[in-house]
Amino acid sequence: xxxxxxxxxxxxxxxxxxxxxxxxxxxxxxxxxxxxxxxxxxxxxxxxxxxxxxxxxxxxxxxxxxxxxxxxxxxxxxxxxxxxxxxxxxxxxxxxxxxxxxxxxxxxxxxxxxxxxxxxxxxxxxxxxxxxxxxxxxxxxxxxxxxxxxxxxxxxxxxxxxxxxxxxxxxxxxxxxxxxxxxxxxxxxxxxxxxxxxxxxxxxxxxxxxxxxxxxxxxxxxxxxxxxxxxxxxxxxxxxxxxxxxxxxxxxxxxxxxxxxxxxxxxxxxxxxxxxxxxxxxxxxxxxxxxxxxxxxxxxxxxxxxxxxxxxxxxxxx
Ligand SMILES: [Zn+2]
Numbered sequence: 379x380x381x382x383x384x385x386x387x388x389x390x391x392x393x394x395x396x397x398x399x400x401x402x403x404x405x406x407x408x409x410x411x412x413x414x415x416x417x418x419x420x421x422x423x424x425x426x427x428x429x430x431x432x433x434x435x436x437x438x439x440x441x442x443x444x445x446x447x448x449x450x451x452x453x454x455x456x457x458x459x460x461x462x463x464x465x466x467x468x469x470x471x472x473x474x475x476x477x478x479x480x481x482x483x484x485x486x487x488x489x490x491x492x493x494x495x496x497x498x499x500x501x502x503x504x505x506x507x508x509x510x511x512x513x514x515x516x517x518x519x520x521x522x523x524x525x526x527x528x529x530x531x532x533x534x535x536x537x538x539x540x541x542x543x544x545x546x547x548x549x550x551x552x553x554x555x556x557x558x559x560x561x562x563x564x565x566x567x568x569x570x571x572x573x574x575x576x577x578x579x580x581x582x583x584x585x586x587x588x589x590x591x592x593x594x595x596x597x598x599x600x601x602x603x604x605x606x607x608x609x610x611x612x613x614x615x616x617x618x619x620x621x622x623x624x625x626x627x628x629x630x631x632x633x634x635x636x637x638x639x640x641x642x643x644x645x646x647x648x649x650x651x652x653x654x655x656x657x658x659x660x661x662x663x664x665x666x667x668x669x670x671x672x673x674x675x676x677x678x679x680x681x682x683x684x685x686x687x688x689x690x691x692x693x694x695x696x
Pocket of ligand 1: 640641642643644645647648660661664665
């Protein structure tokens, strides 16, 4: 009876190996830079369409991460990376995963990383301002000086948790799970499966099929993202890392007006000279005289100096 009892004990006490939990952690931190790489690639190819995504990448990622992690936490009780490695979260006390656990997991997986990234970026900005001799309030100065120590403490706490998890002293491998009083365990194999006959007889709901397809797609993407991560670390090696050539800049509305004439004297260019910041071409004498009076391109009003002039050699000069 005792033997049977031991046999039917759920696998709650079976602890995933350190390798598995580390794999899930490292996959989780891969998503942010990997998707960033994809977004950068798209923005380089189509700046008009995807430029905004680069600018508001943190917010875009917040929404994306929120949707994905929210789904996986609700459906499988773990983050995408944990579920990918067959793991799920469980309270250390009650051995369940309550609504409260779900909500706090969402906060720690989605909202906290966003806030931390924003803080890190703000600190980097303040530090730069400070180094450029701009005024930075005292509390901001303290914050950016303190941040590296806080990060070192967190990394130290992570290491201690890994070691104590390995040595079976603690049941959780990370400080964030410990704060939530959660541990990782194996996901039970309850995969919804159906045959084509079931589909034809209308036994399988469309929503179920779509969600299963989405799940497969996400899991495949996880592998793909790891590949992208590798690509990122191998940057500058081979042709793969070369970004596509962006579209040519839009034609300026004034460009036709000054076709083949100097915008200042409205005659054919004498010693054609371009202002590098605007791209407009003038006679050398016209533009040099103008820039001595006013440090701007006459057409676009972009700030320019004599140093921004470039001689143009088209070959048809007189
Ligand atoms: Zn001229």
